[in-house]
Amino acid sequence: MSPTVSPANRLLRESLQRAGYLADADLATTVWLAGELQRPLLLEGDAGVGKTALATALAQAQGAVLVRLQCFEGLDLAQAAYEWNYGRQLMAIRLHDGQLGTVKESDLFSREFLLERPLLKAISQDGPCVLLIDEIDRADEAFEAFLLEVLADYQITVPEIGTLRARHIPRVVLTSNATRELSDALRRRCLYHHLDYPTLAREIAIVKTALPDADTRLVEEAVQFVQRLRSEDLTKIPGIAETLDWVNALHRMSHHTLPDDMAVLLTTLGCLLKTREDRFGLGADRARQLIEGRRKVGVAEKAQANAATS
Template sequence: MTTGFFRSVDDVAERLAETGYLASAAVATTVFLADRLGKPLLVEGPAGVGKTELAKAVAAVTGSRLVRLQCYEGVDEARALYEWNHAKQLLRITAGRDESWDETRTDIFGEEFLLSRPLLTAIRSAEPTVLLVDETDKADVEIEGLLLEVLSDFQVTVPELGTVSATRRPFVVLTSNASRELSEALRRRCLFLHVDFPEEDLERRIVRGKVPGIDEALAASVVRVVGALRAMDLRKAPSVAETVDWARTLLALGADSLSEEVVHGTLGVLLKHQEDIRKAAAKLDLGAV
């Protein structure tokens, strides 16, 4: 079962660009194949390279509903799949004391009392849907097992209601910062895409697209300096979003070039740890970039 959102690889690139997401050839190709083959897409790479934004852009250009499961340590099946509204069930039981237990039980395990979480919501959706399972590597191994079950058949069994199957398969994007290794079983069910920081030319185009009015020369300088910072052994390298924020900062300050004073005074826009700022201030050679 395919979603059929895109006609070709070029169609992917062109439509994503309409949202401001400039996709590399590898990204556009993998998105097209995931759409055509009906396979989940596992996007891995460092934080801040646009993994989550890719899912949002696909949802935007296809007019799809975006359903997001944000993973974190301790997220469980109730938060990912579904749970029952116990407070409401208790009120119903109290109100129906004169009824038989069989009647009450049938009622309290009905749709009215079901709290649908992201995975079940995406499976039940009759409209075009993009399911984003964000930062999958932060979840416990048990959630991977749940994802395997859901992504294999796109169906879920709710014991009290029966099996719920997708009538329209969602376009699925799983993201990972590779903080831990995901299981081979989960990887096998997905198409894999590694997204790294963009090449200099692509990042310059991103900056110019996101920061209207910035001079071409200043945009090029911004990207070169950010590239030099990423080459340092920093605790947290600046993301693409932080490159854009820095370009906006420079524009707001009226800077038309990168002086040492301007760069050192605005490093906090790019770097979020004091040790990184100290290292950059000591090692960054503007003359070399």
Template sequence: MSPLTPEEIRALLDEVDLLVDEGLSTAIFLTLTLGQPLLLEGEPGVGKTATAKALARALGTPLIRLQCYEGLTVNEALYEWNFQRQLLAIRLASGSAVTEADLFTEEYLLERPILRAVRHPGPTAPVLLIDEIDRADDEFEAMLFEFLGEGSVTVPELGTFTAARRPLVVLTSNRSRELHDALRRRCLYHWIAFPDPPRAVEILRRKVPSAAYPLISSTTRFITQARGLDLDKAPGMAEAIDWVSALSALGAADLGRDDAVRTLGCIAKTPDDQAAMLDALERTP
């Protein structure tokens, strides 16, 4: 059971500069209490990865990260064997019989992120971030089912390893493809939406303390307006933070057209989006 309430979790995250709403703090509370993985979805840049990182800092526990990508294999995610050391052992045997059992032992096992989280020796369970699971293949998702459901990993040559302290697993997805229903069933779920303007202002004030309040307020209004345009990629909070940081570095105290145009690449990531935002700037009073 988690000794923390949702309100206490929210306060702890606030101390490490992550502002979360009641929904997310409750989802984290349930993950800690029930021991189930937490699947976070939302647009890129809304803070899914940052949530896992901040949670590890807030709880004072290690963060172990697995960055997913197309073609990710079991060897890269769970474990693999140190073939170079195995080959060296065969050579050093100098003609003595070396069996398969001699070579596939703990001595030659290389832990990758998931197995490392399962076998973590510390007094507290680590936070395991499985980042952008939607980038991995369907087959990789299926491979995760044993771990997500039972907190264990099977190494055929050695047996099954089960976590003494089940890691706090956070999966993130940008919804670039649909995830297996079987994976979703094993997870608690929370959608992180782009924050409303008042909370976006508070986040920007926290992340860019050097920026003037009128600059933060005016950029928030414009980004909220821009997110209503037909864009290839709507700007998220990550882009908003970059933009305010850039404008503040230029000495801007408010959002002026010239400075906005010079720094538009912070929030507009394609030529079409830049054109749409330039047009919006022209129409902004």
């Protein structure tokens, strides 16, 4: 017996699909609940499984502004939330000294002299907003501690001004490649979903949605090849974006199936394999073995039929 799906949940899933993102029932439910409960959504998984793409599609589906904070080691408050416009403050001081007398400190440290960075920009939006905090695992633990206030109360405290609260609660999506363990405090404030590489049928459906003009047989053969390739001992496993790039490249080269000539196929693998070791570690013989693995004919048609009935 299939689980009961609310009309709003189904509507969200359909709107994501129109935005080019095929979410399964579990993911769509978690995204919907995060919106209903006004809680941040933490997406964890390997690079290339579609975490960032979900936030982009969600913003498009809801007609919301997308604000992105790309995390990195050493990310601080001035880069993530706000900083003072010192140049403008200095100009105001000189203007007042020359014409109006001494400027008050309270006048210098007011909202008009505040430069909005992604976090403050997101909570300052008057309309719908999706805040993407990308690769939070790359930021330091100290930054996580500051982020807790934003995620818990959707507000930022500026000592010189006070607490700035969200005008419109943003949809917050955090992504993590699990390069380090996130704090329990951060996880407690979020709804969680783990994204894995898609199944064969789902990845075929994703590619067909993104590249409808590509030949069905080419899509099936290419996706099967990539799925087998992910089982190899690779430095960097190709994600969905790499699959799309490869199929698009083969389609633009007027291929309707995977090339029989391994020399031709190998010249296109720069779309999939992004390190020297991976690129030159896969030879013609091994590539042919991957192609000649057990085929599943008609997977695309089966995927489309399942999507139509779900």
